Amino acid sequence: xxxxxxxxxxxxxxxxxxxxxxxxxxxxxxxxxxxxxxxxxxxxxxxxxxxxxxxxxxxxxxxxxxxxxxxxxxxxxxxxxxxxxxxxxxxxxxxxxxxxxxxxxxxxxxxxxxxxxxxxxxxxxxxxxxxxxxxxxxxxxxxxxxxxxxxxxxxxxxxxxxxxxxxxxxxxxxxxxxxxxxxxxxxxxxxxxxxxxxxxxxxxxxxxxxxxxxxxxxxxxxxxxxxxxxxxxxxxxxxxxxxxxxxxxxxxxxxxxxxxxxxxxxxxxxxxxxxxxxxxxxxxxxxxxxxxxxxxxxxxxxxxxxxxxxxxxxxxxxxxxxxxxxxxxxxxxxxxxxxxxxxxxxxxxxxxxxxxxxxxxxxxxxxxxxxxxxxxxxxxxxxxxxxxxxxxxxxxxxxxxxxxxxxxxxxxxxxxxxxxxxxxxxxxxxxxxxxxxxxxxxxxxxxxxxxxxxxxxxxxxxxxxxxxxxxxxxxxxxxxxxxxxxxxxxxxxxxxxxxxxxxxxxxxxxxxxxxxxxxxxxxxxxxxxxxxxxxxxxxxxxxxxxxxxxxx
Amino acid sequence: xxxxxxxxxxxxxxxxxxxxxxxxxxxxxxxxxxxxxxxxxxxxxxxxxxxxxxxxxxxxxxxxxxxxxxxxxxxxxxxxxxxxxxxxxxxxxxxxxxxxxxxxxxxxxxxxxxxxxxxxxxxxxxxxxxxxxxxxxxxxxxxxxxxxxxxxxxxxxxxxxxxxxxxxxxxxxxxxxxxxxxxxxxxxxxxxxxxxxxxxxxxxxxxxxxxxxxxxxxxxxxxxxxxxxxxxxxxxxxxxxxxxxxxxxxxxxxxxxxxxxxxxxxxxxxxxxxxxxxxxxxxxxxxxxxxxxxxxxxxxxxxxxxxxxxxxxxxxxxxxxxxxxxxxxxxxxxxxxx
Numbered sequence: 001x002x003x004x005x006x007x008x009x010x011x012x013x014x015x016x017x018x019x020x021x022x023x024x025x026x027x028x029x030x031x032x033x034x035x036x037x038x039x040x041x042x043x044x045x046x047x048x049x050x051x052x053x054x055x056x057x058x059x060x061x062x063x064x065x066x067x068x069x070x071x072x073x074x075x076x077x078x079x080x081x082x083x084x085x086x087x088x089x090x091x092x093x094x095x096x097x098x099x100x101x102x103x104x105x106x107x108x109x110x111x112x113x114x115x116x117x118x119x120x121x122x123x124x125x126x127x128x129x130x131x132x133x134x135x136x137x138x139x140x141x142x143x144x145x146x147x148x149x150x151x152x153x154x155x156x157x158x159x160x161x162x163x164x165x166x167x168x169x170x171x172x173x174x175x176x177x178x179x180x181x182x183x184x185x186x187x188x189x190x191x192x193x194x195x196x197x198x199x200x201x202x203x204x205x206x207x208x209x210x211x212x213x214x215x216x217x218x219x220x221x222x223x224x225x226x227x228x229x230x231x232x233x234x235x236x237x238x239x240x241x242x243x244x245x246x247x248x249x250x251x252x253x254x255x256x257x258x259x260x261x262x263x264x265x266x267x268x269x270x271x272x273x274x275x276x277x278x279x280x281x282x283x284x285x286x287x288x289x290x291x292x293x294x295x296x297x298x299x300x301x302x303x304x305x306x307x308x309x310x311x312x313x314x315x316x317x318x319x320x321x322x323x324x325x326x327x328x329x330x331x332x333x334x335x336x337x338x339x340x341x342x343x344x345x346x347x348x349x350x351x352x353x354x355x356x357x358x359x360x361x362x363x364x365x366x367x368x369x370x371x372x373x374x375x376x377x378x379x380x381x382x383x384x385x386x387x388x389x390x391x392x393x394x395x396x397x398x399x400x401x402x403x404x405x406x407x408x409x410x411x412x413x414x415x416x417x418x419x420x421x422x423x424x425x426x427x428x429x430x431x432x433x434x435x436x437x438x439x440x441x442x443x444x445x446x447x448x449x450x451x452x453x454x455x456x457x458x459x460x461x462x463x464x465x466x467x468x469x470x471x472x473x474x475x476x477x478x479x480x481x482x483x484x485x486x487x488x489x490x491x492x493x494x495x496x497x498x499x500x501x502x503x504x505x506x507x508x509x510x511x512x513x514x515x516x517x518x519x520x521x522x523x524x525x526x527x528x529x530x531x532x533x534x535x536x537x538x539x540x541x542x543x544x545x546x547x548x549x550x551x552x
Numbered sequence: 553x554x555x556x557x558x559x560x561x562x563x564x565x566x567x568x569x570x571x572x573x574x575x576x577x578x579x580x581x582x583x584x585x586x587x588x589x590x591x592x593x594x595x596x597x598x599x600x601x602x603x604x605x606x607x608x609x610x611x612x613x614x615x616x617x618x619x620x621x622x623x624x625x626x627x628x629x630x631x632x633x634x635x636x637x638x639x640x641x642x643x644x645x646x647x648x649x650x651x652x653x654x655x656x657x658x659x660x661x662x663x664x665x666x667x668x669x670x671x672x673x674x675x676x677x678x679x680x681x682x683x684x685x686x687x688x689x690x691x692x693x694x695x696x697x698x699x700x701x702x703x704x705x706x707x708x709x710x711x712x713x714x715x716x717x718x719x720x721x722x723x724x725x726x727x728x729x730x731x732x733x734x735x736x737x738x739x740x741x742x743x744x745x746x747x748x749x750x751x752x753x754x755x756x757x758x759x760x761x762x763x764x765x766x767x768x769x770x771x772x773x774x775x776x777x778x779x780x781x782x783x784x785x786x787x788x789x790x791x792x793x794x795x796x797x798x799x800x801x802x803x804x805x806x807x808x809x810x811x812x813x814x815x816x817x818x819x820x821x822x823x824x825x826x827x828x829x830x831x832x833x834x835x836x837x838x839x840x841x842x843x844x845x846x847x848x849x850x851x852x853x854x855x856x857x858x859x860x861x862x863x864x865x866x867x868x869x870x871x872x873x874x875x876x877x878x879x880x881x882x883x884x885x886x887x888x889x890x
Binding site: 012013014015016019022026065066068069072073076077078079082083086087132440446447 | 697698699700701718719798799800802803809818819820821823824827828829830831861863864867868871
């Protein structure tokens with residue numbers, strides 16, 4: 001427990017990824033099993049129970065600290081675990097303190113086995129035996145609120161690097177393939193990483209497989225695309241998911257391997273491995289009924305429906321337990337474009353056209369109307385391809401982002417193999433907006449004003465429409481930083497208000513209604529396209545212009 | 553005048569006024585007579601007619617503001633009693649920084665102690681706090697919340713040395729206040745056997761030179777401006793005022809880990825706000841336990857609490873059976889010097 005507390009304390013304050021990775025590798029090297037595996041679980045968020053509830057912490061502290069002093073302290077500190085960690089002290093009739101601090105695994109086991117009263121006593125004993133930083137770590141761990149800036153994906157990357165110090169055969173892809181088949185405290189995994197045993201067997205478990213990704217296509221490499229060697233598909237504006245289903249279970253994963261099944265009971269509950277069995281690659285979308293036929297030019301086979309907006313999908317993604325009402329309002333669907341295995345047969349070594357054939361022949365006979373198939377688009381020349389890309393903007397009320405181009409002979413390879421898959425997004429939309437506020441960035445950019453809020457005109461007033469922190473070069477960043485410092489007219493905490501004098505040409509993927517900004521509009525993927533040092537601010541675009549670009 | 557201090561102490565927009573010595577204590581604006589408890593900029597301001605302070609505080613004001621920082625400077629030894637206007641007046645050590653003092657005012661048998669800023673933790677760069685029993689004790693409350701416990705300085709310095717050992721290629725940039733914190737940190741490093749040169753921002757030099765002139769050994773230190781190859785600062789300790797640690801000045805330093813030495817570093821959110829990756833809880837103020845211990849030892853009839861988190865300390869003093877109230881004084885910065 002001591003080493004774990006030190007680790008999370010250090011991670012909390014460390015901002016660089018390299019330094020974070022060094023801390024974790026050092027911890028793995030020096031900490032025995034099963035402690036280190038429980039630490040991995042705590043950081044990756046795979047612990048599946050709370051040790052105790054916040055209510056218990058509150059009750060315990062109010063027995064020991066003057067409520068006025070507690071409230072004043074809490075107001076100042078702003079966070080419960082930390083306030084309690086600092087204010088905690090023992091009482092005469094507490095259970096007797098522990099001889100020494102137990103290991104992390106002992107703490108996990110005790111809380112897992114204990115009943116309410118036992119856990120209460122154990123928590124008091126632990127807190128009485130600890131220093132403030134350790135108490136903070138325990139309280140965060142026990143309520144599963146560890147926020148130390150290490151994502152599960154990043155942790156897996158660190159595990160891979162750690163394993164590669166011992167064994168050539170370790171890779172992040174392999175860890176990803178295993179991950180969902182393993183459970184804390186990950187002793188088999190760690191043993192394999194250290195070259196002490198064979199790779200764990202997860203063949204009978206439901207496991208996420210690492211996905212194949214695409215390169216963005218730039219105009220220069222367009223002539224390299226030989227029409228007869230590639231297929232084209234729409235690039236849908238949903239999220240990439242992987243559906244895994246067999247007699248051992250079923251799950252739907254995000255492209256980073258997070259299990260998001262719980263958010264989509266409307267899909268998961270209906271699927272039966274008798275009808276569908278394998279690993280499928282596709283797009284998760286919301287499906288909406290068309291109010292009138294022909295109202296929207298669509299691409300789904302089922303002509304009565306169309307793809308819902310990304311915003312609608314977002315509402316589903318954010319809910320761990322969606323209400324029936326939400327499910328009815330925004331039913332989810334899948335558009336499948338590839339399959340990694342089908343009926344226990346691994347297809348990854350086959351070429352794309354073969355895989356699609358297998359997928360299609362299964363699809364034509366499957367019973368689910370929320371599952372769609374991503375059809376190949378006909379094209380014989382680059383000109384036809386270009387006009388398909390232009391069409392993308394008019395289809396499905398804009399919820400098609402562009403085109404995917406995939407080599408017909410491509411095998412399914414995890415990662416981003418060269419020359420295999422391309423995404424060709426439709427042209428970004430552009431608007432001229434005026435920079436209004438600036439804020440410092442993070443990490444390497446912490447001394448630069450690199451985050452900009454910009455707005456468009458409504459009569460003679462600017463209303464903010466979005467924020468961007470990318471799209472410029474390092475040199476431009478230096479110039480912008482200087483400009484911000486010389487043009488500051490006000491401060492709101494970390495935010496500087498600047499002269500309304502500089503125009504950005506902002507590129508974005510789409511615009512939709514939102515109550516986040518005063519303008520009532522929000523942009524998707526806004527980035528600085530060009531800095532218009534030459535353009536007078538009054539000539540920037542009006543809010544009306546932006547509104548006219550709204551998806552229907 | 554009635555002997556009870558409540559009849560001869562008032563607060564106004566200039567600060568704390570004491571009628572029986574006809575002087576303001578640490579006034580915020582130029583006044584005709586000022587008692588200055590120590591040299592931090594929010595307590596020692598230029599432009600007064602007459603200033604009463606220790607020689608070291610006067611020296612520090614001279615370094616910061618120039619020869620004509622006041623019309624007439626009056627240096628007092630610690631515990632040297634003088635008659636000032638209608639009362640007896642003296643200064644005693646406060647343990648805060650070099651030259652820092654408490655102001656003692658005795659009038660018609662009633663004694664008032666104005667603590668100024670003080671601490672009770674050991675500090676080899678200045679004389680320790682002296683307990684002076686009195687009728688009314690005016691205490692600071694910068695860290696007046698029970699969440700504040702300042703650990704022993706050697707533990708915090710050890711954190712810095714551990715980080716240097718773990719990341720030997722990183723330049724360790726430590727934000728320190730130029731007066732007091734800077735020199736105490738250097739002495740803390742020396743005490744743990746760190747003998748290498750310490751690099752520093754130009755703004756810290758003069759006061760370090762002054763400490764050395766007062767017989768305090770800081771070991772070798774070098775201004776960053778004199779370093780030709782910035783890459784050579786990898787694995788070294790660089791000190792800078794907090795305002796420079798995340799700004800244009802620090803960009804040129806190689807592979808930086810930012811540390812910050814301040815009592816506020818105890819609170820995670822404050823450390824993050826300061827972008828401190830390595831927070832060092834080092835304070836020149838009294839922590840919560842010290843505040844309470846000091847009140848018990850001084851054992852006054854009344855406790856008045858000035859700048860900081862008055863509410864909690866007044867509540868605590870009352871719970872301990874003292875008559876207590878808050879004297880609201882504004883204008884003392886809580887950040888840089890703490």
